Amino acid sequence: MSNLLSAFRLATLPAETNKFRDEVKAFLKSNFEPASPDIRARSWMGFDAAFSQKLAARGWVGVTLPARFGGAELDAFSRFVLVEELLAAGAPVAAHWIADRQSGPLVNKFGTDAQRHFYLPKICAAEAFFCIGMSEPNAGSDLASVGTRATRCQIDGSNGWRLNGRKIWTTNAHHCHYMIALVRSSGEPQDRQKGLSQFIVDLSLPGVTVRPIRDLTGDAHFSEVFFDDVRLADDALIGNEGSGWEQVNAELAFERSGPERIYSSIVLLEHWMACLRQSADASAHVASIGRLATHLATLRNMCIAVTHKLVNGESPIVEAALVKDIGTEFEQSIPSLIEAAIGLNPDAPVDAGLYRTLAYVSHIAPTYSLRGGTREILRGMIARGLGLR
Numbered sequence: 208m209s210n211l212l213s214a215f216r217l218a219t220l221p222a223e224t225n226k227f228r229d230e231v232k233a234f235l236k237s238n239f240e241p242a243s244p245d246i247r248a249r250s251w252m253g254f255d256a257a258f259s260q261k262l263a264a265r266g267w268v269g270v271t272l273p274a275r276f277g278g279a280e281l282d283a284f285s286r287f288v289l290v291e292e293l294l295a296a297g298a299p300v301a302a303h304w305i306a307d308r309q310s311g312p313l314v315n316k317f318g319t320d321a322q323r324h325f326y327l328p329k330i331c332a333a334e335a336f337f338c339i340g341m342s343e344p345n346a347g348s349d350l351a352s353v354g355t356r357a358t359r360c361q362i363d364g365s366n367g368w369r370l371n372g373r374k375i376w377t378t379n380a381h382h383c384h385y386m387i388a389l390v391r392s393s394g395e396p397q398d399r400q401k402g403l404s405q406f407i408v409d410l411s412l413p414g415v416t417v418r419p420i421r422d423l424t425g426d427a428h429f430s431e432v433f434f435d436d437v438r439l440a441d442d443a444l445i446g447n448e449g450s451g452w453e454q455v456n457a458e459l460a461f462e463r464s465g466p467e468r469i470y471s472s473i474v475l476l477e478h479w480m481a482c483l484r485q486s487a488d489a490s491a492h493v494a495s496i497g498r499l500a501t502h503l504a505t506l507r508n509m510c511i512a513v514t515h516k517l518v519n520g521e522s523p524i525v526e527a528a529l530v531k532d533i534g535t536e537f538e539q540s541i542p543s544l545i546e547a548a549i550g551l552n553p554d555a556p557v558d559a560g561l562y563r564t565l566a567y568v569s570h571i572a573p574t575y576s577l578r579g580g581t582r583e584i585l586r587g588m589i590a591r592g593l594g595l596r
């Protein structure tokens with residue numbers, strides 16, 4: 208236990224990020240018209256290409272990518288600050304989110320120079336949006352059993368690949384230009400991690416069908432994607448053939464460690480507090496709010512500790528799993544607590560915006576502990592980190 212705990216060193220945001228935070232706040236003040244709380248609560252599910260392009264014009268999409276490709280070349284601490292401010296404001300970040308957080312850094316790390324020159328400037332200009340193709344109908348948590356297959360073939364006399372299979376729950380595939388897909392490029396399902404590769408799939412290619420899926424909230428933010436004999440050029444392969452498993456794991460540390468794993472319900476919490484400030488009922492809830500604030504402050508420090516590891520070039524997979532596990536528990540507790548508080552005083556009038564936001568967050572909250580790896584899977588990884596598996 209002590210090894211894991213001492214690997215979790217608390218850190219502070221460098222003083223230079225204070226100035227950057229002020230710049231982000233000023234940008235939001237002049238470029239983001241705050242919508243109603245139920246719309247702002249969608250924040251990292253909110254797809255708004257025009258907003259992403261404004262952010263890109265300010266230089267803040269692909270924030271950690273090299274300047275020669277259009278990136279801001281800032282470190283992970285600055286990205287933490289940017290993300291924290293965008294989510295706290297409820298800005299719609301979904302369009303550029305995945306490319307900024309993980310596809311861009313993945314292309315930068317594992318791509319060829321030609322791939323970097325082709326994709327990264329488009330990402331930084333918010334002209335290319337990416338989605339993640341890991342899950343499949345029969346391979347969600349068990350990623351090593353993906354069945355989508357890329358087979359070598361000739362396309363117009365050149366080497367290429369033929370892609371067949373199906374991905375599911377792909378966030379915003381119906382709005383994105385590219386998917387980074389984890390597929391089997393050699394061997395058989397029983398070979399598990401061996402023989403998996405990552406491909407950048409242009410979603411406009413013949414043979415790709417994207418079908419949006421509507422969820423409980425009525426939104427269609429994810430899709431099912433079918434590949435039917437899709438012809439891919441040789442350079443659609445990213446990284447080494449057969450190294451997909453290692454590459455995906457490196458990507459998951461980016462996916463699980465950010466402030467989005469603690470701020471999914473933050474607009475709801477802020478709006479509830481704003482309503483309480485206007486009511487005579489606030490004193491009944493001070494203890495609950497104090498407790499939430501305590502948890503949030505602790506989680507935020509844990510997130511910063513993980514960010515520190517990313518800045519140091521480490522891959523803090525287990526630490527990120529710890530933060531995501533308790534972070535999502537915290538995010539899920541917020542709507543439950545507000546529902547209980549409203550239920551305690553059923554005759555008191557309730558702000559309509561609070562009701563709408565609560566309805567949205569209550570419906571979406573169960574997904575917090577599914578997306579990006581389920582609670583049980585994360586706990587398995589933590590157990591492995593403790594030498595129990």
Ligand SMILES: Cc1cc2nc3c(=O)[nH]c(=O)nc-3n(C[C@H](O)[C@H](O)[C@H](O)COP(=O)(O)OP(=O)(O)OC[C@H]3O[C@@H](n4cnc5c(N)ncnc54)[C@H](O)[C@@H]3O)c2cc1C
Binds near residue numbers: 347580581587
């Ligand atoms: C909002 C949302 C967005 C998503 N976006 C994307 C995306 O963009 N790209 C993408 O690829 N995927 C995406 N996903 C899919 C997500 O990553 C999967 O839902 C998740 O990995 C679980 O897979 P599954 O749904 O197949 O469930 P399963 O793997 O079938 O799991 C079902 C239940 O069994 C438990 N379980 C499974 N295996 C074990 C085990 N070995 N030990 C103990 N318990 C176990 C799980 O914890 C879970 O409770 C998204 C999901 C959601 C909800």
